[in-house]
Structure formats: structure tokens, C-alpha cells
Amino acid sequence: MMDSMKGKNGSSKAVIYCRVSDTKQTTRGTGLHSQETRCREYASFRGHDVVQVFADDASGGLINRPGMQAMLSFLRQNRRQPHVVIIDDISRLARGIQAHLELRAAISKAGGILESPTLEFGEDSDSQLIENLLASVSQHQRQKNGEQTLNRMRARALNGYWVFHAPVGYKYERVSGQGKVLLPDEPCASILREALEGYACERFSTQAEVKRFLEAQPEFPKTPRGEVTNQRVNDFLTQPLYAGYLELPKWDVSFRPAKHEGLISLETFKTIQNRLNGTARVPARKDISQDFPLRGFVLCGCCGTPLTANWSKGKAAHYPYYLCRQKDCAAKGKSIRRELVEEEFEALLKALRPSAELFEWASSLFRDLWEQRAKTMKEQGKSVKAELSQIERKIAQLMDRLMEADSESVIRAYEKRIGDLETDRMIIRERIEKCGTPLATYEETFEHSMTFLANPWKIWENGSIEHRQTVLKLAFADQLAYDRESGFRTPEISLPFKMLEDICSGNLEMAHPRGFEPLASAFGAGLMAFPNCATEYARAR
Known part of the structure; x- marks a missing residue:
């Protein structure tokens, strides 16, 4: 050999x-x-x-x-x-x-x-x-070696450290005395924060809308096909890491505060879970596109069914139309030119723009309310602490009952209730820590809101399909009905614009220092009505 x-x-x-x-x-x-x-x-x-x-x-x-x-x-x-x-x-x-x-x-x-x-x-x-x-x-x-590695990873997780690959929106960096710790990874962290908070406040009605928003962000990681999968969106919404907490049931690591900074608050995370576990919503329409942004929002004036839309082939080109396809509707199949519907809608939207004086007055009012709210936040700390004490008493009572329980079903019910109360306690402790400290300045908090109130048409004109859908939700309280003969019917506008409309109409009166009795001559009957809101508000101050 x-x-x-x-x-x-x-x-x-x-x-x-x-x-x-x-x-x-x-x-x-x-x-x-x-x-x-x-x-x-x-x-x-x-x-x-x-x-x-x-x-x-x-x-x-x-x-x-x-x-x-x-x-x-x-x-x-x-x-x-x-x-x-x-x-x-x-x-x-x-x-x-x-x-x-x-x-x-x-x-x-x-x-x-x-x-x-x-x-x-x-x-x-x-x-x-x-x-x-x-x-x-x-x-x-x-x-x-595998057992020792697993034990060390579990021990580190018990101390509040994430021990797996950094999730989207975070990256690992070494911190003196702590080893590798998760830190926000921009710009993904800000994009994900906006998506999570948007779902919590119902800016995004469904997970499909969150998916669409994330896919529209060039910096956000996607599959080779340029998609963010439905499963991944659900993982984002249900991952407590983004609230600054972690939980590993397989390793018997209960829900606990983590050592890294959360992208959202625990209260926001709980709101998201409540929405996910609540009543199912109608999925977002897949046929809504930049070509027909009003599809599904504008109703047929005859039957009240949402209008659909399509491109019709002509002799020389394709032409866009809105139309109703509801059976037994008198307007079924009768096309309405897209430019006609959208021009009338844009006129409605432009009419919502308040005057410069009114907008300045509203902004000043919001700032006063913001400052007043900031002053009272510290006083609310006492009531929050009392609520915390009440929750801790409930937990103690349930623990006593749990020790005496024999039935497995009763034990599981007590454990679930205690887990829910523990989460509530964490949320209240988070409130106490932040009590008296605004999360952001007035400008940061109301920047987008005031931009929208100042001119919703500008956002509609320059925005993506997601922004346009948001304008529809925020500007109008209900869908718009469109009649082929008379155009749009009187729209039901949202509360902020309705309040500004009421203020402009002069339906306000100055309260007399002694109450709502007939005005004394010294107070001046000439100030009963507000012909010019901004001017009168300035004088009153």
C-alpha cells in the first residue's frame, strides 16, 4: 500500500x-x-x-x-x-x-x-x-460547551441584555462594563418608530398599511424583491424589544425591562397589542394607487357605494375614470372623468386652509395649552403614584390567593391576571419617571400637525400615496359622496377644521368677569362677538 x-x-x-x-x-x-x-x-x-x-x-x-x-x-x-x-x-x-x-x-x-x-x-x-x-x-x-454557552446567554438575558442578532432598527456596540449593548441604528430606528407609533394611534389602520409604509422607505431593509413580508411586519409589532423590554418564554425569562433604549414607550407597545388582539379590520385595498388616490373614499351619490376606478382604452390613448359598479344602481357603469372628480376634491381641500391670522391665533392657543399642561404634569404624579400603590396591593392579594389555589385552571387565571398587572405596573413606573419631563418640545411635537392644519392641500399635492391616505383620514370625518350632476355633497370635516370653522364664523362670546349675566357698560357691549378672531384674541390677552 x-x-x-x-x-x-x-x-x-x-x-x-x-x-x-x-x-x-x-x-x-x-x-x-x-x-x-x-x-x-x-x-x-x-x-x-x-x-x-x-x-x-x-x-x-x-x-x-x-x-x-x-x-x-x-x-x-x-x-x-x-x-x-x-x-x-x-x-x-x-x-x-x-x-x-x-x-x-x-x-x-x-x-x-x-x-x-x-x-x-x-x-x-x-x-x-x-x-x-x-x-x-x-x-x-x-x-x-453548548450548555455553558446557553447558561451564560440565559443569565445575561435575565440581567436585561439581548443575546441574539440585533433586530432591525438596532445595532450592537460595546459599552464599558456591560459588553455589547443594543443601540438605535439610524435611519432604520426612526422609520420603525414612526411605523409603530403610527399603528398605535391608528394613522395606519391595518398591518398592510404599515407594510406599505415601510416598503416606501428607501433606507429600510427589504427582501431581494423589494418587499417587507407580512410576517416581518407582525414581528415588529409584537417585539417588546422596541419598547425597551425583553421576554424569552423558552428560557423561562419573564417580561422585564431591558438595558437598551426603547424606540417607543411601553404604553404605546401595549396599545399596539390591544389593537392586534382586538376586532379584525377590513384589509387595506390593494388597488389604491397613485393613479386613483380617491378610489374607495369617494362614494356614489346614488347608492352610497365606494366608487372604483379604471383606465379605459380610447382611439389614441388610455383615459382614467371613476365609476360605480353596484348592481341596481342608476349610475352603474357610468364613468366620471378622473380630472373632474379630483379637481373638485382639490377645491374642497384648498378651502380647508385657514387664514394666516387664524392659524397664528390657533398656534398661539396651542402653545399656551402646551405650557399649561407641562406645569400640571408634576402635580399628576401624586395620582399616578396612588394608582401604582393600588396595583401593587392587587398583585399582593392575587399572590396570596395563588398560593392557596389547587385548581390548574384557577392557577393559570391568577398567573395571567398577575402578568397583566405587572405590565400595568411597569407602564405606570415609566409614567412616573417621565412625569414633568415632556418627551419633546412644542415645536417637535406639533411640527407636522401645524403643517397639516396650515395647508392640507400642500401635503396632498406633494405627498406619496401613503401621505394622501393620511390626509383623507385627518381632514374628513367621513367618506365623501359625489353626485354626477351636482358634484361633491357637503363634506363632514374633521374636528380640528370644524373648530377653526366655528371660530371663524364668530360663534364665540367674551365671558364677563362676573359671569354670563347682561354686560355692564364698563365691560363694553361692542366686544360681544369676534368679527376677527386673531385680533380679538390678541386684545383679550
Whole structure:
């Protein structure tokens, strides 16, 4: 056999097999290089001519490794000239007794002869006993390392640290005394915060709308097809990490505060869960597009059914139309030119724009209310603390009852109730910590709101389909009915614009210092009505 292994120069042909456990060891360490060096030194000592080196970065418990399969293929192709297979240590071949035996047999069947600088392989019973014992020890070490790693990861999770891959919106950075900690990863963090808060406040009515919003953000990670999957959207909405908390039921790690900064508050997260567990909503229409932004929002004036839309083929081009397709409707199939409907709608939207004086007055009023609210927030801390004490008493009472309960169903009910109260307690503690400290300035809080109130038409004109859908929800309290003959019927506008409309109409009176009795001459009957809201408000101040 040894004669058939000799090369032209009299040396034996050999291949080297090296293995490390994962990819990091190939990029951050020198494990593969060190193994190859020792194997080459051994080959030189034994007079072997190394013709090729094979390497893997995979667990020793696996058999189907690319490097191993490539080596076996090479040995089979050169079966007429058997090669020595050199491994640095028995654990490099495998870290499991079953995997070791299978690979040992596969190498032998392919014509390879196993050798190592740390162990002499043989076919006698004593050599095989030692080999199998060492393979068993290697398997035990792998299993023990796995148990220790798992225990360390669980202990770190118990201390509030996330121990898996950083979720979208976060990245790992080393913090002195804490190791790797999750930190917001911009711009994904801000995009995800807007999506989560938008779903909580019903800016996005369904998960489909959240999906559409995320897909419209160029910086947000997507699949190769440019999509954000429905499952991923649901994962975002149900992941407590984004609220600064973590929970790992499989490891018996209960819901607890985490060591990283949340993108949203716990109260917002709970609102999202309540929405997810509440009544199912009608899915967002897939046929709403930039071509027909009013599809589904404008109703037929005859039957009250939402109008659909389509492109109709003419002699020279395609033309866009809105139309009703409801059975038994007098207007069924009668197309309405898109430009006619949308021009009238845009006129309605432009009419919602308040005057500069009225807008300035409203902005000043909102600022006064904001400052007044900020002053009273600290006083509310007492009532919040009282609510916290009440919840803690309920938890204590339920714990006492739980200790005395015998029925499994009763125990589960108590545990669920205690879990809900624990969450409420965390929310209240979060409120207490932030009590008296606004999350943002007045400008940051009302910037988008005031921009919308100042001119909703501007957002409609320049916005995406998602922004246009938001304008429809915020500007109008209900859908709009459109009649083919008379156009749009009187719209039901939303509360903010309705209030501004009432103010402009002069339906306000100055309250007399003594009450709502007939005005004294000293107060001035000339100020009963507000012909100009902004001017009168300035005088009153």
C-alpha cells in the first residue's frame, strides 16, 4: 500500500483537513492557519508530499460540510493512488461519536488513510478503543460547551441584555462594563418608530398599511424583491424589544425591562397589542394607487357605494375614470372623468386652509395649552403614584390567593391576571419617571400637525400615496359622496377644521368677569362677538 502511495520523488501523497467551529474563527482568528502549519510540519517529518488542503468553518456535529465533501470527492477521484489524510486533532474531524464513525468509514472507503500528529490510528482493538474514547470525550466537550454557552446567554438575558442578532432598527456596540449593548441604528430606528407609533394611534389602520409604509422607505431593509413580508411586519409589532423590554418564554425569562433604549414607550407597545388582539379590520385595498388616490373614499351619490376606478382604452390613448359598479344602481357603469372628480376634491381641500391670522391665533392657543399642561404634569404624579400603590396591593392579594389555589385552571387565571398587572405596573413606573419631563418640545411635537392644519392641500399635492391616505383620514370625518350632476355633497370635516370653522364664523362670546349675566357698560357691549378672531384674541390677552 505504501508503495502505491509514493510519488515520483518517492514521497507519499497527502491532503490536509482543517476545521473551525464558525466563520468568526476564520476572520478574527488564526485557527485554520495554525492547524495547517502543524499538519505540514508532521507531513514533512513523515515524508509526505502535501498536494491539497481542505478546510471548513462548521460545527463538529455536522457531517455534510463543504470542505469535507470536497476532500472525499478528491479521494474518490484519485482512488488508484491512495492519499494520507492528515488532521491536527481528532476533534477536528468531528465532535460527535456518530459523526466521527461515519466520516472515518467514508474516508477509508474513498481510499484515504487517516493520520494525526496527536494520535496514531490503527485497526486493532486497543487503537480503536482509544480512538472511540477520544471521540466520545470530544463529543462531551462540545455538548458541555453548548450548555455553558446557553447558561451564560440565559443569565445575561435575565440581567436585561439581548443575546441574539440585533433586530432591525438596532445595532450592537460595546459599552464599558456591560459588553455589547443594543443601540438605535439610524435611519432604520426612526422609520420603525414612526411605523409603530403610527399603528398605535391608528394613522395606519391595518398591518398592510404599515407594510406599505415601510416598503416606501428607501433606507429600510427589504427582501431581494423589494418587499417587507407580512410576517416581518407582525414581528415588529409584537417585539417588546422596541419598547425597551425583553421576554424569552423558552428560557423561562419573564417580561422585564431591558438595558437598551426603547424606540417607543411601553404604553404605546401595549396599545399596539390591544389593537392586534382586538376586532379584525377590513384589509387595506390593494388597488389604491397613485393613479386613483380617491378610489374607495369617494362614494356614489346614488347608492352610497365606494366608487372604483379604471383606465379605459380610447382611439389614441388610455383615459382614467371613476365609476360605480353596484348592481341596481342608476349610475352603474357610468364613468366620471378622473380630472373632474379630483379637481373638485382639490377645491374642497384648498378651502380647508385657514387664514394666516387664524392659524397664528390657533398656534398661539396651542402653545399656551402646551405650557399649561407641562406645569400640571408634576402635580399628576401624586395620582399616578396612588394608582401604582393600588396595583401593587392587587398583585399582593392575587399572590396570596395563588398560593392557596389547587385548581390548574384557577392557577393559570391568577398567573395571567398577575402578568397583566405587572405590565400595568411597569407602564405606570415609566409614567412616573417621565412625569414633568415632556418627551419633546412644542415645536417637535406639533411640527407636522401645524403643517397639516396650515395647508392640507400642500401635503396632498406633494405627498406619496401613503401621505394622501393620511390626509383623507385627518381632514374628513367621513367618506365623501359625489353626485354626477351636482358634484361633491357637503363634506363632514374633521374636528380640528370644524373648530377653526366655528371660530371663524364668530360663534364665540367674551365671558364677563362676573359671569354670563347682561354686560355692564364698563365691560363694553361692542366686544360681544369676534368679527376677527386673531385680533380679538390678541386684545383679550
